[in-house]
Amino acid sequence: MAKDGVKIATIGGGSSYTPELMEGFIKRYDELPIKEIWLVDIEEGREKMEIVGAMAQRMWDATPYDVRVHLTLDRKEALKDADFVTTQFRVGLLNARIKDERIPLSYGIMGQETNGPGGIFKALRTIPVILDIVEDMKELCPNAWLINFTNPSGMVTEAVMKYGHWDKVIGLCNVPIGAMMKEPETIDKTLDELIYKFAGLNHFHWHRVWDNEGNEVTKGLIEAMYDPKKDSGIPANIFDMPFMKEQLLEMNMIPCGYHRYYYRQEEMLNHMLEEYASEEGVRAQQVKATEAALFELYKDPNLNYKPEELAKRGGAHYSDAACDTIASIYANKNAHIVVTTRNNGAIPDLPEDVAVEVSSFIGATGAKPIAFGKLPTAERGWLQIMKAMEQVTEEAAVTGDYAKLLTAFYLNPQIPSGATAKRVMDELLVAHEKYLPQFAEDIARLKAEGVTIKDDVARELYEKGL
Amino acid sequence: MAKDGVKIATIGGGSSYTPELMEGFIKRYDELPIKEIWLVDIEEGREKMEIVGAMAQRMWDATPYDVRVHLTLDRKEALKDADFVTTQFRVGLLNARIKDERIPLSYGIMGQETNGPGGIFKALRTIPVILDIVEDMKELCPNAWLINFTNPSGMVTEAVMKYGHWDKVIGLCNVPIGAMMKEPETIDKTLDELIYKFAGLNHFHWHRVWDNEGNEVTKGLIEAMYDPKKDSGIPANIFDMPFMKEQLLEMNMIPCGYHRYYYRQEEMLNHMLEEYASEEGVRAQQVKATEAALFELYKDPNLNYKPEELAKRGGAHYSDAACDTIASIYANKNAHIVVTTRNNGAIPDLPEDVAVEVSSFIGATGAKPIAFGKLPTAERGWLQIMKAMEQVTEEAAVTGDYAKLLTAFYLNPQIPSGATAKRVMDELLVAHEKYLPQFAEDIARLKAEGVTIKDDVARELYEKGL
Amino acid sequence: MAKDGVKIATIGGGSSYTPELMEGFIKRYDELPIKEIWLVDIEEGREKMEIVGAMAQRMWDATPYDVRVHLTLDRKEALKDADFVTTQFRVGLLNARIKDERIPLSYGIMGQETNGPGGIFKALRTIPVILDIVEDMKELCPNAWLINFTNPSGMVTEAVMKYGHWDKVIGLCNVPIGAMMKEPETIDKTLDELIYKFAGLNHFHWHRVWDNEGNEVTKGLIEAMYDPKKDSGIPANIFDMPFMKEQLLEMNMIPCGYHRYYYRQEEMLNHMLEEYASEEGVRAQQVKATEAALFELYKDPNLNYKPEELAKRGGAHYSDAACDTIASIYANKNAHIVVTTRNNGAIPDLPEDVAVEVSSFIGATGAKPIAFGKLPTAERGWLQIMKAMEQVTEEAAVTGDYAKLLTAFYLNPQIPSGATAKRVMDELLVAHEKYLPQFAEDIARLKAEGVTIKDDVARELYEKGL
């Protein structure tokens, strides 16, 4: 670790989240003395990076700290001797996510962008890129930690370990911290009065909670979820459809927000179809509008703090998770953070060498996952099929094997198998042609077979080469 | 084992399958010298038992063997000193199956009677009864083998082992033998020229095949499945919707017919909805009509052989599986039969102490399961969620716990979770009130809350007390 | 947890360690506001308890804290409403340990008192007593934590969980803390500059170490072990025979001091045989002499602090481990402490539900074990046989089954199987007759068969009823 100050490289530096990240670093400067931050992006993201980069520099200039924000399109320059590499890039930008969501919905199937069909395609686009980054890191910053925020965070992080053979990686997500920020007040507690234990996969974890006398309060928190006056911290990007209370009490665990897509599949699909049919469009389109507005704000040469509007974006607390993790590694703090890391037995229901998202103590050696023990039978089953789906998706991403992709699709509990699902998959392949070179041959075949994109918005983006 | 001839007790003796079973015993008399067969049924089944029992006796009378078929409503009398107890009973008769299938379909959800919603309810009705039978066996025939044909055969057999603490049990199904009877000719082979290895769960298994020089022929069999001139042995009760060929080649295993409900979920549901909307009605209604016709035939005092029409019933080869198993135990033959038995490690992806359906060699100690090794990733995931679903269903059957039942329902990959699924479950509980004493309290609550049965046919059966 | 101050009950309160424990509590009074301490012992220990109890009170009286040390022979009185119960009793006192060590050595077999033959017999004597204590706790202090120091700490703690069905238990040992206290200086570091990860069983664990930049320093620590000028923290009660350096470098882990009995079996046995033949006698006899001297010191009405001489006793840092654990639970501190707790997957090479000794973070819910991951092949093998030996020993302790005991004996890697080992076992059974009621029948048989105790010292103790 550089003793004269830490170098951070942020891949996807043009993200609208960058100000959140800056705020996080500024708050923690005392324990994490950053010297330079390198934002990297690709040509298509240059404009956004310049806007957000200027704003990032303004944020630092408003502090007593002498930190320089560098902007570059040259990833290697940014990676050189970095101490921490954070990844928040989005291959194909939000336009790709619009396709991920709209194409399935155009056939009445969920387009959910993290673990659903959209998430599978995001993994296909992202994994080859992150493996390239890892190759660069081996050469340019072999001691750096890779802190991955890029979704699907679980699959991307697992691919880094398994196919990139890079162990110094931690996957992050704002969902656990979001729950921990909101839940305590629903039972009139503060976070430091409670003990949380999380276990599962990214966007597919559960938690149990105890008070600081060791008494379990999970049941009380579940009860509070059904009190209309209280807010249990569901991310802004998930429709707030209550879980079946009996089910939660039976499992005696609190699922994450994304479990709605599995435990209330019917209602979540209906909600997404409503959005699809609406003027504002699907979540990706809403986010695109929010982002455009955010970038307008960021252009203001007087704005030197994170604007309130960013919270709506859905990624609140991302920077807390990320900056806490980085600071905790740097200062060997052993903070309790929920991260994606190597299982090592923490969840005995899964193989020892896969990635899991679990309560961990974070220090200079990375994550020390807490051994959670076996899950209840039903959640064990859910977890095991999801992990299998993740693994097959990663294999498909790495090999470009069409049949493996179909296998992952049918395995996904959000997707009813059959001809329609296959059609959705085929359209998604065509629509993402530009970002899926590993599937080039099959995409050519599909196009020759006449596969076109039914959804107007997605088709238009595709035809524009976006 | 009685040395002066074997005593068989058949619970659910009034079943239309009984002649098939008799035929099987007659064919194997030389290796399985039966002395007496006791058919047992309940009062509601008395008439059918008398018809089929008379016919069974005629079948034996047409042979050189002196075997007496006894009919009784007193289970204990039948069990006393039995060597083998076979179970083929159906709690609530076919009317219950009609409800199992129609109520879900009335809400657009599959009613599939073995592993789907119908199967869950069949387990709820059946498990308490089989556990009672086991208690009787402990007292009356503690050395007997229990040969279970009653569906859902996997869950029922597992419950016997786990909750009944009875190890001398084997679960049977005609699906594997059906495949083995039909597939070989599709590649111009006979069964004795091929080596089969099956692994999975009841109605949820896969197999690989080799020729007798040790070369794998699975791929050739898959190819042949797509040859329209060939018949791969799908049971008559499953709609013949082809699997995606890529998927099968990728997994390099042949799924069972019931996998259609998981791998072609969309098309199978559509087909069931068409039947639901048709004059003949759902599968259960068709079977009921077939059965009525069968019993008319059975009444013919000159009929002393299994009529052709029985094959249409969907249970072809059941007797082959059952009689082969019994004969193989009796004569310690080590025949290769695919049965449900204790895992013991045969499928390392599942706990050691659960029930699995695998290739086994059957002899005097019961089943010796062949260690199959790990499944491919995707099938591992499918298998694990199905086993979890089975286990939670069994717990619900034993405890009468409403939340566990809801958990099983949502876990079932055939059921999209949400309010509709819950409604279906609630209607099924009410509809089967008579056979679900363990859920009496919740059923009363549901009725008080005004839950009624939407489907006309099912409601009418319920109202008639059927 | 009592809000008006903590109540501690210490079973085996007459132990010479009690002043060490008092010192630990006094140092941590700010975070662990103790109100009352109850020392309990049996009639045979009354005198020692009175001496050490008076001294304990003097130690508190020399502080500004108002803490009352109660002495009682009535365990129930002590347990009533206790917050923490600590166990440091020794069934049969040091005389039993003398027999444990001398009888095997009289036949040339190690008498090692924790995991060897002596340890097996200590488990047989202790487990029934601790299970009785647990029964009392269920009634009198159902929310208390049981902090077990009694050896063999791993087996005793596992028995509490498995046979006592008591989850709020933590097993402690001073070996890990001893290593952590001494090792850092051997590489010119302090403990807070290093990160330790321990995994294994009680007196059978290994550790790896990193610096606070995340670089592994295990190799450096191994090298330092062979520097004659340095002290790596081997407990005073273990003869300092160096490990084979190649072996340690190959495993890249640091074994615990007790591994000498497995990795240098020959030399350790020879050393013990030398002691056996010497004037001072075996370790137990040396300790007995030390203890007698300690109690003489404790009688001094002016002594109100822990005397230096206690360190020689071999249990240095016991109080640090114990008091840190208690304070960390009480104040929910998440301190890193190496404890015996439920595996939960932390060591995937062992079943999930056994007890292991691993690096844990200790808070209000007890131990959160860190998932260590799989061990190297050789250590996995060692660990698995030791865990099997522990489990069979516990079964023997609970059932009084002679054949199980023989099985445990032969399984123990310190014991060469055969007639001599069996003879040793038989003499130990007879010698401990008074404390092994569960083996009464077999002991009577052995005596009838003429089994007598060959070792003079042990026989004399036995004959005196000690």
Place this chain on the structure above:
Amino acid sequence: MAKDGVKIATIGGGSSYTPELMEGFIKRYDELPIKEIWLVDIEEGREKMEIVGAMAQRMWDATPYDVRVHLTLDRKEALKDADFVTTQFRVGLLNARIKDERIPLSYGIMGQETNGPGGIFKALRTIPVILDIVEDMKELCPNAWLINFTNPSGMVTEAVMKYGHWDKVIGLCNVPIGAMMKEPETIDKTLDELIYKFAGLNHFHWHRVWDNEGNEVTKGLIEAMYDPKKDSGIPANIFDMPFMKEQLLEMNMIPCGYHRYYYRQEEMLNHMLEEYASEEGVRAQQVKATEAALFELYKDPNLNYKPEELAKRGGAHYSDAACDTIASIYANKNAHIVVTTRNNGAIPDLPEDVAVEVSSFIGATGAKPIAFGKLPTAERGWLQIMKAMEQVTEEAAVTGDYAKLLTAFYLNPQIPSGATAKRVMDELLVAHEKYLPQFAEDIARLKAEGVTIKDDVARELYEKGL
């Protein structure tokens, strides 16, 4: 498989076992129509091969079958298009075994040649050679089955699978068949009236037995072992020291003969030390004398059948195991044979991908291992440490890593760890210098350090370059 007759290649064709193998093939000619047998040996074995090869041809000539026995020193010629390759070679001949046994005994440590120190060194010498053979097979007979008799059969077979990546391998041993041949009569049964289930590792397995009505008779067989008038089939090469009866009844399994080295370690060591001190010398020396006599017999141009004297050699039934296996593969017979094969879950206490020795049904796809289920706790522990020892030994054999070898040595339950064991290991390395090129560097170091061979017989062999 060649349709015009089977080609067998036998590596180590000069072995004294060859006539036994011929007899086995002759007996099974009807089901295994052999056309040609190729005996291969190295220059040092040429003379023995010529003697035994001529005799083998005479044996065939005395039958009606036209089978040609070819002799060659060119392994590639023999392997070309072979259907079955059998391996019965001994690197370093019996002289190496003499060193394996005498050097440890010269220091009072067991020299046991299969799983003890001798076995470890035999693995070190053999594994590189068998891996070479596998490389040749990949080129010359890629469809052949490798039937390995070479000891340590478990380690050698595992190395073929794991390091040679060759799946068509089966490891054989005559111990299970020996037990099955002798035991039944001890309870007045014949083998075909009993059902055997074996599980464990080579020379480290247990079995349970049932009669053909499914009743367990293990206990009866154990009782019969203590009847002096009965013979339970211990191989001639193992000293007949009875197991502790209590121990066997407790485990309710019958150990194999080699378990004496673990369960009666003291007595077996004493017996070996007696032999070591005797005129005839250790077992290897006795075998060498027997072999010399056998070869004298074999030279007789009139001898055309297997002489009685061969049985004394200790390998009775080897040919039954081997020829049954080959015939069962060739004719897809599904015979029950106990073989070393891939675990696949058959013993859930061990990893799925290791080699185990278990009851299997043998057919055209090789071994179908029967899932045995978990072992009793104690045997689980024994098994796990032995498997770890095997794995570390194989790693040492492949890498030539001195520290790994030391680790395997200390892990071996027959070897008391410490300086003496290390000295034994060092002398064995030097003594086998010629056959351990992978350890050349360390051997040179040891010699430079002055390590010489204490045992006169072994030293003399070494000095003669034998």
